[in-house]
Amino acid sequence: MIIGLFVIGVGMLFLLDNLGWLDLDLRIHIFPTILIAAGILKVLQTRTQSGVVVGGGLIAAGSLFMLKEMGYLAIDWRNLWPVFMIAAGVAVVIKSNLNRSAPATNAPSLDKDADETVINATAIMGGFKRRITTQDFKGGEITAIMGGCDLDLRQSSINGDAVLNVYALFGGITVKVPIDWTVMLEGTPIMGGFEEKTVPPAAVGKRLIVRGYVIMGGLEVRN
Template identity: 80%
Template sequence: MIIGLFVIGVGMMFLLDNLGWLDFDFRIHVFPTILIAAGILKVLQTRSQSGVVVGGIMVVVGCLFMLKEMGWLNIDWRTLWPVFMIAAGVAVVFKSNRRAEASSTAFFTENHKDSDDTLINATAIMGSFKRRITTPEFRGGEITAIMGGCDLDLRQSSINGEAVLNVYALFGGITIKVPIDWTVVLDGTPIMGGFEEKTVPPTSTGKQLIVRGYVIMGGLEVRN
């Protein structure tokens, strides 16, 4: 419903601009609005703290673009882009510290390698992420690709019942490889993008992978 109302609103703005009732500028309205809306969708969809950070950064950048183009913010991009680089570095350091703490805690538990592989949390921003998961109890997780690509290989894993994998792609692509005995259910929303399933029809094994999320101007492919 939110996506439909957003598309209706953008269409009404274009219509009013074509009728001469509204002075519509693509740089001021469309691109920042798309970036803000995509960030809000990411924040609403994510289940991890890193996803909230990524969505929040998208919203902030969209607002800065809009304020600058409207003349309400007088700042040079030569001054602003190092701030984004520092913020990205802080996010990497924060994520590394959280991973180190999780590894220290898992060191005292049994089979911590399997417990690490049961849930996936992958983010690719202007880059590529490839990983092979080998666990007998995959439980899902979250994949984010922004102007980049993610390749997740689950063909040597198994599921006990049902697993949910949240995906989010903005100007990017996600490829998921699954075993032939898994049933894949695509429950996502492509926005000027596409969901594609190329899996072999499996026998009834009770193993089901549910893929949910948004693909905005990108693509998602699930295959064997």
């Protein structure tokens, strides 16, 4: 629903601009709006603290871009990039403190990367590659922003269903699964693509459900 309303809104703006009722500047409106919308989608999708931080960062970056280009914010980009670096460091510190202060529990947590039953991977302008060998994979969350994630599950197993939430913005995600898993893609590509290259399993019972958004990027699931 959110994606549909966003597309309708952008189409209406272009129509009003073509009719001469508005004077749009693509540099001012479109790119910052994409960042803000992508951040909102991330915040609504995520189930982790780190995901909220990533979504909030996208919203903040889009807002800063728009305010600067519209003339409401006078700031030099030489002074702005250290602020983003400081914010990234603060996010890492907060996530570390949350992981260390979390009480011990038998239930898996999305914010504990050490627990292989649940994956929480984030790649921002970089790469993330991991192999998981747990026999009780439960899913998790993968985020790739201007970077790539490679998750190898070929030596893992599922007891029933597992849900993997994915989010790629100007990036790519590759998931390798065993040949006895059934893969269901329930995500939404936005100027991007979902691709499944798996062999149909002989028996149904182990099912990986992939959900999320791929914005100007790609997702590939294969054996």
